[in-house]
């Protein structure tokens with residue numbers, strides 16, 4: 001059996017700078033999601049002749065911040081280039097991008113991101129970060145091969161995109177996913193990116209197996225998909241190699257619906273893009289002052305936040321890393337601890353019970369409806385003995401998925417813990433009559449006592465107070481013992 | 485200097501593929517010849533010693549021309565689509581390329 005070590009993966013990630021209000025080279029509003037097609041355009045992003053691009057200053061600031069957050073060397077000077085190709089997603093027939101050859105320099109180079117894989121730290125090197133414009137969104141009627149034509153919406157065209165390229169340091173699909181999650185968390189902490197927006201993070205992957213060839217996979221639309229796409233591709237290439245066939249060096253397309261990769265149209269090679277400096281944009285000089293100003297605005301990043309969580313809240317490293325793996329999750333944790341100052345307990349309920357709900361419904365943290373107040377209230381209801389832990393674990397589904405306050409659920413569903421002695425005593429008598437054999441056993445055997453407690457719980461759907469139920473059953477057994 | 489052929493017929497074909505322009509056999513021959521002649525003119529530039537000259541990325545001396553991140557009104561949809569040869573439901577209609 002071949003090991004995973006022979007797999008080499010590099011990623012080219014495209015991240016929209018979603019916190020910008022306008023596009024990269026024009027003042028069109030960037031909030032295009034869910035809007036009618038071609039309502040967020042102007043002569044610049046429609047590529048009309050005679051229009052001139054002007055760089056969004058904030059985009060440069062954000063790109064420099066990303067470069068610093070990813071430990072890159074920031075270039076003193078950045079020049080935009082034209083990447084020439086004829087395709088309807090770019091009406092100008094070129095994309096304004098940056099280039100790391102022919103005298104071009106990207107915004108940042110030579111950085112790294114540390115990721116945690118099964119408890120081990122691993123460094124993934126970043127080769128470069130650059131700014132470019134997002135192409136238009138193409139819509140097809142049904143599957144692309146069957147669609148009679150392509151519909152084009154230029155609302156997305158010109159949105160500021162950060163291209164982040166890694167060295168081929170990843171060795172499994174899982175590592176690729178963890179890397180993207182970490183990258184998302186870092187950029188979200190910077191306040192320049194919101195990964196919960198659909199299509200805001202996309203990536204292409206280069207993958208090769210020992211004895212094979214480098215294959216590029218395009219159209220991976222989320223970090224969930226990256227693991228699937230790469231796993232499929234590894235299996236495909238292994239199968240070819242096993243049968244003694246050759247792996248062709250090519251570009252393949254990931255089809256999310258069919259969950260497989262297939263060969264893409266013959267694509268241009270690097271030199272076919274005929275890069276040259278964009279004459280409509282002047283060079284950008286990034287001064288030491290500018291970099292320092294951006295550095296001073298940089299918020300706390302996930303690694304530092306995790307360390308603080310360990311220091312300030314006394315959390316184990318594992319908890320601290322998981323909680324800071326998503327900004328929304330870390331924010332939630334801190335807000336909840338303010339209301340319910342028992343960090344480890346809050347952490348447990350987030351990492352196990354809340355995560356279980358999310359996993360069961362295949363949701364991610366951003367789709368959660370629970371507020372920090374809700375979780376604090378749930379924990380308090382347990383402390384006050386109003387509900388049992390069992391009930392709390394049931395209630396959390398509706399709290400997480402629908403955002404209903406736990407106290408309201410307890411009211412509505414009549415899920416209060418039963419502490420009514422009379423009621424429980426009557427129920428226990430009924431159960432004793434129903435299971436005489438178990439009662440006989442219980443007089444000698446502890447295990448049978450548990451069975452009787454379990455029966456009470458079953459009848460009350462877990463609402464009976466466990467301590468009281470236990471006490472009442474033992475009292476009743478003692479009575480029986482004495483009377484016999 | 486001997487006139488070395490710079491552009492082959494295959495390269496002209498490749499260029500036409502990149503430009504998505506279909507050429508007839510005759511056009512390929514004519515354009516190959518013309519491209520070679522154009523490049524021949526540019527060869528003249530090779531005679532200049534540029535080993536001590538910094539490359540020019542831009543002809544004007546300006547740097548850092550920026551715009552603030554303030555939204556402005558975009559074009560109305562019908563304006564954006566006004567020059568489109570084919571449109572449908574607010575979209576531009578383009579031939580499908582797979």
Ligand SMILES: [Zn+2]
Pocket residue numbers: 023026027028040041042043044045046158
């Ligand atoms: Zn625009």
